[in-house]
Amino acid sequence: MRDQAETLRLKMLKSQGELSRSIAIVSGKGGVGKSNFSTNFAHALLSKGKKVIIVDMDIGMGNIHILLGKTPIFSLKDYLQGTEEIDAVINETEEGLRFISGGSGLDDVLEWSKEVFDRLVLAFEYLQTEYDFILFDMGAGATQRSIELIVAVDEIIVISTTEPTSITDAYSMMKFICIQDPDKTFHLVSNRVSKNDEDNDAVLRLQYAMRKFLNKETTVLGFLPEDPTVHKAVIAQQPFMLLFPNSPISKRMMLIADTFAGTNSGVVSKQGDGFLGKLRYIFTKGRG
Ligand SMILES: Nc1ncnc2c1ncn2[C@@H]1O[C@H](COP(=O)(O)OP(=O)(O)O)[C@@H](O)[C@H]1O
Numbered sequence: 001m002r003d004q005a006e007t008l009r010l011k012m013l014k015s016q017g018e019l020s021r022s023i024a025i026v027s028g029k030g031g032v033g034k035s036n037f038s039t040n041f042a043h044a045l046l047s048k049g050k051k052v053i054i055v056d057m058d059i060g061m062g063n064i065h066i067l068l069g070k071t072p073i074f075s076l077k078d079y080l081q082g083t084e085e086i087d088a089v090i091n092e093t094e095e096g097l098r099f100i101s102g103g104s105g106l107d108d109v110l111e112w113s114k115e116v117f118d119r120l121v122l123a124f125e126y127l128q129t130e131y132d133f134i135l136f137d138m139g140a141g142a143t144q145r146s147i148e149l150i151v152a153v154d155e156i157i158v159i160s161t162t163e164p165t166s167i168t169d170a171y172s173m174m175k176f177i178c179i180q181d182p183d184k185t186f187h188l189v190s191n192r193v194s195k196n197d198e199d200n201d202a203v204l205r206l207q208y209a210m211r212k213f214l215n216k217e218t219t220v221l222g223f224l225p226e227d228p229t230v231h232k233a234v235i236a237q238q239p240f241m242l243l244f245p246n247s248p249i250s251k252r253m254m255l256i257a258d259t260f261a262g263t264n265s266g267v268v269s270k271q272g273d274g275f276l277g278k279l280r281y282i283f284t285k286g287r288g
């Protein structure tokens with residue numbers, strides 16, 4: 001019954017063109033700028049009047065709340081463990097950006113039981129009805145669980161720098177995801193591009209490799225320059241989009257958000273009932 005009702009509701013939302021887009025922000029290797037991208041991309045979408053929420057999937061090592069300068073009382077873990085309801089773990093900044101913190105405190109590791117997955121599905125079901133964009137900052141390390149979530153989301157934004165190691169790791173990551181879901185939609189962003197790289201060759205090579213070896217089309221959302229305002233903004237615990245709206249990187253971020261908001265996710269036609277159906281399938285398969 002419940003699945004039927006849900007499918008029906010999703011269909012209704014789709015027909016009204018209101019279905020939200022779930023997006024995982026990923027990279028091959030860490031430290032390439034995912035979390036800074038997530039917070040600032042979210043602000044760019046917010047400034048276009050979209051309802052946006054960031055979910056920090058780096059459970060126990062989250063830093064979205066640090067980049068936003070907010071210390072939440074509860075994190076995603078509190079919700080998943082069943083001690084708090086979803087509303088209690090959703091935080092809001094003064095600018096109206098919502099986020100769910102990954103929390104910090106490695107000592108208390110989350111046990112991914114069936115109940116935990118059920119709560120995760122329930123949370124996403126709720127978020128889909130409330131937000132235009134759900135951004136998952138995937139954090140470090142490609143754990144089994146994070147790969148499962150990545151496969152479940154509608155779209156993936158892959159962040160890489162122009163370094164060959166970052167490019168090859170990004171390629172491997174996408175290849176891995178493609179094997180599990182050949183229909184996945186990938187968007188590429190090149191970060192920390194120097195003046196010499198202005199033509200953005202690196203990301204075009206990545207796009208070419210995806211086409212040639214995996215027969216997979218990807219979109220290039222654009223590039224973000226190497227910019228000292230990123231570091232300054234991190235220290236100030238404010239998104240650079242807010243602190244330095246006229247910096248080169250902020251202007252580029254607005255263009256990326258324009259491009260992204262203008263793309264069609266392709267989810268509705270390709271993936272049946274989309275994110276929720278997939279998540280449920282992935283998390284319940286092999287569990288009897
Ligand atoms: N475009 C950029 N220009 C300059 N420094 C950057 C840029 N993007 C990221 N950085 C630096 O890289 C660091 C790591 O970024 P972060 O978003 O935490 O990466 P990740 O989430 O992928 O681990 C930031 O603290 C910042 O100092």
Ligand SMILES: [Mg+2]
Nearest residue numbers: 034035139140
């Ligand atoms: Mg991060």
